[in-house]
Amino acid sequence: MKYVSTRGDAGGRRFSEILLEGLAPDGGLYLPERYPQVDAETLERWRGLSYPALAFELLSLYIDDIPPAELRALIDKTYRAEVFGDARIAPLAPLGDGIILERLSNGPTLAFKDVAMQLLGNLFEYELKRRAETLNVLGATSGDTGSAAEYALRGKRGINVFMLSPQGRMSPFQQAQMFSLQDANIHNIAIDGVFDDCQDIVKAVSNDLAFKRRWRIGTVNSINWARLLAQVVYYFAGYLQATPARGASRGPLPLVSFAVPSGNFGNICAGHVARMMGLPIRRLVLATNENNVLDEFFRTGTYRVRRGDETHETSSPSMDISKASNFERFISDLVGRDPGRVKALFGDGVGRKGAFTLSAAESDRVAGFGFVSGSSTHADRIATIADTHHRFGTVIDTHTADGLKVAREHLEPGVPMIVLETALPAKFAATIVEAIGIEPPRPAAMRGIEDLPRRFVTMPAEAGAVQRFITENA
Ligand SMILES: *Cc1c(COP(=O)(O)O)cnc(C)c1O
Numbered sequence: 001m002k003y004v005s006t007r008g009d010a011g012g013r014r015f016s017e018i019l020l021e022g023l024a025p026d027g028g029l030y031l032p033e034r035y036p037q038v039d040a041e042t043l044e045r046w047r048g049l050s051y052p053a054l055a056f057e058l059l060s061l062y063i064d065d066i067p068p069a070e071l072r073a074l075i076d077k078t079y080r081a082e083v084f085g086d087a088r089i090a091p092l093a094p095l096g097d098g099i100i101l102e103r104l105s106n107g108p109t110l111a112f113k114d115v116a117m118q119l120l121g122n123l124f125e126y127e128l129k130r131r132a133e134t135l136n137v138l139g140a141t142s143g144d145t146g147s148a149a150e151y152a153l154r155g156k157r158g159i160n161v162f163m164l165s166p167q168g169r170m171s172p173f174q175q176a177q178m179f180s181l182q183d184a185n186i187h188n189i190a191i192d193g194v195f196d197d198c199q200d201i202v203k204a205v206s207n208d209l210a211f212k213r214r215w216r217i218g219t220v221n222s223i224n225w226a227r228l229l230a231q232v233v234y235y236f237a238g239y240l241q242a243t244p245a246r247g248a249s250r251g252p253l254p255l256v257s258f259a260v261p262s263g264n265f266g267n268i269c270a271g272h273v274a275r276m277m278g279l280p281i282r283r284l285v286l287a288t289n290e291n292n293v294l295d296e297f298f299r300t301g302t303y304r305v306r307r308g309d310e311t312h313e314t315s316s317p318s319m320d321i322s323k324a325s326n327f328e329r330f331i332s333d334l335v336g337r338d339p340g341r342v343k344a345l346f347g348d349g350v351g352r353k354g355a356f357t358l359s360a361a362e363s364d365r366v367a368g369f370g371f372v373s374g375s376s377t378h379a380d381r382i383a384t385i386a387d388t389h390h391r392f393g394t395v396i397d398t399h400t401a402d403g404l405k406v407a408r409e410h411l412e413p414g415v416p417m418i419v420l421e422t423a424l425p426a427k428f429a430a431t432i433v434e435a436i437g438i439e440p441p442r443p444a445a446m447r448g449i450e451d452l453p454r455r456f457v458t459m460p461a462e463a464g465a466v467q468r469f470i471t472e473n474a
Helices: 040-046 049-060 069-080 115-133 144-151 172-179 195-207 207-215 225-242 268-277 293-300 329-332 340-351 360-369 380-393 398-408 425-436 463-473
Strands: 003-005 030-032 092-096 099-103 135-142 159-166 186-192 257-261 280-289 302-304 353-358 371-374 417-421 456-458
Touching: 030 329, 040 225, 049 069, 049 293, 049 425, 069 115, 092 225, 099 186, 099 225, 099 398, 115 144, 115 159, 115 186, 135 144, 135 280, 135 371, 144 159, 144 353, 159 172, 159 195, 159 268, 159 463, 172 329, 172 398, 172 417, 172 425, 186 195, 195 463, 207 302, 225 257, 225 268, 225 398, 257 268, 257 456, 268 329, 268 398, 280 293, 280 398, 280 463, 302 329, 302 340, 340 353, 360 371, 371 463, 380 425, 398 417, 398 425, 456 463
Parallel strands: 099 417, 135 159, 159 186, 186 456, 257 280, 257 417, 280 371
Antiparallel strands: 003 030, 092 099, 302 353
């Protein structure tokens, strides 16, 4: 399988060439040249597979430059019951009303990002060893991404992590989760500023090409193709668990819908890829919170990125985005992989004007990709968490609540609706208490982490200071 850039100027790359890269050199995102097709017989054959075996079948379609036995070993090492709390990795939990939760948040940092990031950590370690190279991963986080990256890369040979976070602005739990790590290769840097300052520093350092090359700076952000690919697996796993075996019947395959709490469009883009591969997905239900850039797009055909000061701070903070970094991948498919059109929309449209609007013909095509959308508010989250607790005895987190609220608006008779659970409620305890008056349960491994010793440094919001720290600690 070869990979191409959505903007057309970088073609024919292999998986291991793009694994450690973020953006393509032309500023686009990598996509496989084509989506391998999975037919009904193959799907049926996969029904009995374990999660790692299914992951191997799917990943093998996209990765042909890692020997199969080694790829299988990396996958088996990643998807274990000891790491994800359950050998099924992504088990389903029916909620009633035709709605099913897919539990993706029992990994080390209690959010779905672990599912992809844990694999990425093992792939990075493998590839760096093969190349006899090292990597300094530089990132900015307001919570979930940073901790998922650190737990995936802690103790990995050849990799250092430098993670910037806005001082005092993460939840106490998120801060404790990251700062309590004592691994020598993990460096937490608390920046005297807000999240945007942290992100600006990462950009400034990455744009210093001489420094970037000399110190081998890399990222693990959500545009990484391997992360997206790892997420495709749980759409298949969810589908196979939610539908009955076909037996002798040769009728059409049953359809399933997925509802996805969305921010950077990474998670739901994996659903789009699964659907393009032939997985019988009826609807991809995109849910946003008050930051409704994407909901607005699917309702109106206009994509208008927000300024920092237009971005709301909400009680589902991991979805507080002003611009969806993976969105260009879907648009590329929507415009038939026309790089000129992608450049016109993302280079000139978003770049210069901050917005673009699809042509009428393009808008007409959106429905054919299965997307529908909706948004929710703090009051909706509180009501959804309370209702789910009251009727089903299940406590869900604030992001999952956004997904569930919008899922209910798109239910169709006879079509199961799988809501992706993106975090455990223990991460967002204050809002859970507001909704149902009780503390959410916390997994044993996370009890008392606020009392553990902390390892971090503080720094002013200056790229130079961060660069100096990297040269002293890489
Ligand atoms: C990252 C995250 C999201 C958003 O996922 P995207 O892939 O950015 O769309 C939703 N919920 C939680 C809890 C997250 O950590």
